[in-house]
Amino acid sequence: MAVEENNYSQDDTVSLGRASVEDIRNSRSRLFVVSGMFIFVFMALIFRLIEVSVFKGGKVFTVKSYDEFYDDDIKTRADITDRNGTLLAVNLSTASLYANPKVILDIDDAVKKVSAIFPETDAASLKSKLSSDKHFVWIKRNLTPKEQYKINELGLPGLYFKEEEKRIYPHKNLMSHILGFVDVDGKGISGIERKFNTYLSGSNNIGGVNEALQLSVDIRVQSVVRDVLSDAMEEFKALGAAGIVLDADTGEVISMVSMPDFNLNNPGDADHDAKFNRATYGVYEMGSTFKVFNMALGFEKNNLKLKDIFDVSEPIKVARFTIRDYHQKKKELTASEVFMFSSNIASVQIAVDAGEEAQREFLGRLGLLDELEIEIPEKSEPLYPDNWGKVSAVTISYGHGIAVTPMHVASATAALVNGGVLNPVTLLKKSRFSFLNSGVRVVQEDTSDKIRKIMRLAVKHGTGKNSDVEGYLVGGKTGSADKPKEGKYNTKVNISSFVSAFPMNEPKYVVLVMMDEPVGNAKTGGFTTGGMVAAPVAGEVIKRIAPILGVTPVDENDYEIQKEFWYDNERDKQQVAITAVE
Incomplete structure (x- = not known):
């Protein structure tokens, strides 16, 4: 069998080897180029991811992660406490949710999932936010821990948390018209929060938060006053109410309640009536409580x-x-009986004898014609006639034709029972703030002595009997005034009030109660006067707060006490026996 001859020569073999080596070298070069391109693209993607997520996105709980879009550092707000150091307002850390729409992968999916966690969120509005060309949009501020956890579980790109602070009011409704509240950015917009916003949001000399702002209010007394007023509003089906407790010697507000009120932690849920401060912003014709000032x-x-x-x-x-x-x-009637039985006729005679000019000057001296200096923005100027003639003097003598706030009446009454010194009312604890104004004398001490006596007699024998509390020598004056409407008085609705002080041998506190449009019941015989409605409410307040404030009961049968408030009822026993109801 013939053997086939091999046609490959040595030279051919060498040529093939050289070609293979060259091909391998070319392949390696192409591989390096492709690999380099992959590495370049990968690095570009990494850089872009870093740019989006760090520089234009955010990191969970990184304080300055969004300063490019929201230029405002977190500043801890100072606490607010009552006169005894009880915490009334404090900032707590919370998480807020925001998004970078540029990073959202599936907008519809994100809207669906986020809306499920926040049912109150408008889906259309949320979609509009996530579809914008912005790098930062708020989704929801101040999440609960449970809400934050659920958002984390979603794992959606483009959603981030921002550490913020939320103002918390531990006592909810109890201090609503004193403290006021802050907006979502922590700026005070009403009450103490607004008046002292600069201080509360500022810092001290070493960069720390300012120390707590200490108020004059006693939260224990505030709680009692609110509870009693709440019960009274329900009993008399009243439209509203106000209650005030003042330190008679300093002008410090120990309690100020306006009803209805609202939860400071959810101010957006409150209507206008709940936010309206009847104690310092509402002005009313206070009726016969003005006879205290007319007698003075x-x-x-x-x-x-x-x-x-x-x-x-x-x-x-x-x-x-x-x-x-x-x-x-x-x-x-004697002058004492004029006050005890609330005589309009005699009150007019006193005012006419004094004259219009003297009356206007005197009421102005008591602060009843000017806006209060109290440290909240919700306050009003009194309303009174420009042409203060004889008719005005007559009606003003018994509390008609002039409208003031309940706080005006409490403040002026304090001056008349404390020896004659008018102290500007304040919501700050005076011992902590040396800049607070001191008082000025407005009446003689002898006048103050007489006012204390007739106020006590009005409770012991006159229209204020229902306010008396054994051992505390309560003195006061009732007031009832029909409410004006459309240029005339509506005789079917009224303001029922009672201004009082205790103990009258050495007054320490002034207590005022006002009921707005109470409805009479079987217990009051259908009456809605100050003696039947407001006086017993004030008495209940005094009975409950006196022990808290450390006021020691006295023996009303003590000779010196009886001598100071002695009343000669032998002159007219029949008159004293009258149960006057205004």
Whole structure:
């Protein structure tokens, strides 16, 4: 068998080897180029990811992760405490949710999942935010821990958390009209929070948070006043109410309650009526409580004596008006009895004797014609006639034709029972703030002594009987005033009030109660007067707060006590026996 001859030569073999080596070298070069391209693209993607997620996105709980879009550092807000150091307002750390729409992969999916966690969120609005060309949009501020956990579970790119602070009010409704509240960015927009926003949001000399702002309010007393007012509003189906407790000697507000109120942690849920401060912003004709000031006017300007006699047997006609007493008694009354039984007729005589100019000057001296200096923005100026003539003087003598806030009445009354010094009312604890104004004398001490006596007599024998609390020598004055509407008085609705002080031998506190449009019931015989509605409410407040404030009961049968508040009822036993109801 013939063997086939090999046609490959040595030279051919060498040539093939050289070609293979060259091909391998070329392949390696191409591989390096392709690999380099892959590495370049990969590095570019890494850089872009870093750019998006770090420089234009955010990191969980990185304080400055969004400063490029929201230029405002977190600043811890100072606490607010009551006079005893009880915490009233404090900032707590929370997480807020924001998004970088540029990083959102599936907008519809994100809207669906986020809306499921926040049912109150409007899906259309959320989609609009996530579809924007911005790098930063808020989704929801101040998440609960549970909400934050659920968002984390979603694992959606483009959603981030921002550490913030939320203002918390531990006592919820209790201090709503004193503290006010802050907006979502922590800026005070009402009450103490607004008035002292600069201080509360500022820092001290070493860069730390300012120390707590200490108020004059006692949260224990505040709680009692609110509870009693709440019960009274329910009992008398009242439209609203206000309660005030003042330190008679300093002007410090120990309690200030306006009803209805609202939860400071959810101010957005409150309506206008709940946010309205009846104690310092609402102005009302306060009725016969003004007779306290009218009697003081008589003592100061007319040299009025407690035993001076007034004829109240007939109504008084002034211009087209006829002035009558609530229960007409064809009798003569002493000045003490005029106050005890709340005589409009005699009050008019006192005002007319003093004169319009003297009356206006005196009420201005008591601060009843000017806006209060109290440290909250929710306050109003009194309303009174520009043309202060005889008719105005007559009606103002018994609390009509002039409208003031309940706090005005409490403040002026404090001056008349504390020896005659008017102290600007304040919500700050005076011992902590030396810049607070001191008081000025507005009446003589003798006038103050007489006012204390007749206020005590009005409770012991007159219209304020329902406010008396054994051992605390309560003194006060009732007030009832029909509410004006469309240029005339609505006789079906009224303001029922009672201003009081205790103990009257050495007054320490002033207590005022006002009920707005109460409805009479079987217990009051259908009456809605100050003596039947507001006086017993004030009495309940005094009974409960006196022990808290350390006021020691006295023996009302003590000789010195009886001597100071002695009343000669032998002159007219029949008159004293009258249960006056304004």
